[in-house]
Amino acid sequence: MNTSTNEAVVVANGYLSRQAFWCRDLSTNFYMLGSMGLALSIGLGVALAQPHRRVAVLDGDGNLLMSLGALAMAGHMAPPNLMHIVIDNQQYASTGGQASLSGSVKMQMLALAAGYRIALEASDQAQLSEALEQMRATEGPSFLRVLVSAGVEVAPRVPRSPEEIARTFRKSIAGNET
């Protein structure tokens, strides 16, 4: 995989997008605000349109479970540049911490059954670094479940208009082609 260009990152709606923005805002980040469940679908579209750029989907467990069929689409098209990372806190944090069903689901097995090439799990910093390294060294689609504790610091909303989020991202990753 050519890594000369920045990875594009599609971040799921809810606290994930907010945290990603305030943690490290990049022009190659796409912040979902609504359309819950569609992070993987959006990321798959980016990966197919930009086959020479690595695309990471930063998903949540609630988001993933809302649209499991998208796993079949990703596995079927199997873009080698797609990395799918699910931050699993086993709850819907931004709506008040209601439990999700993720504790009952072996999501790595779902990913492999759908056609992903590898599926990993990480529950601490060292495992996370190792897993990301492995994903970047192999062809995708690759899957990583990151087990995190519930109850994170709440970040403010993304202070950028949706139109600007889309324009910035598209210009950054496809600017010369459109």
Place this chain on the structure above:
Amino acid sequence: MTGADFCELTSALKYDFFTGVPDSTLGTALKVLESDLRYLYVPAVREDNAVGMAVGAYLGGKNPVVLMQNSGLGLCLNALTSLVSLYKIPLLLVIGWRGADEFDAPEHILMGSASPALLTAVGIPFWIPARDDVTSSLSVASLRSRSENSPVALLIRERVID
């Protein structure tokens, strides 16, 4: 208009990423998209996934089209409002219109009669071309979509594309 002509026409308008969920009204066009390697057609399992993927393709530099049956319109309303319209994505929707009159199968009647009002309610301009108007509708719709950065829809009755 034949399905092959429809695909060529759409392609000539610089649309270069096709996705969707099958519909018999659009069957001949879908058959061409699936089999003719000149077209990039990516199958989706649900209409909201198709819309999400189309938006991703647009963000990656493509000009996407989503084909679906109107039964899927209800299913993807949230994707259309809180993704496509919200981020001002110029998406072309080609929607097979089942239940356009009361002579269709019972499961299509209610959504069939509600489809135009649903599109109006969420602010998506749409055209209902007759067989001879597909070319002009497509051309006007794509112009509008690109000048306003907004989704537009064609509601396709049975036998308009065959």
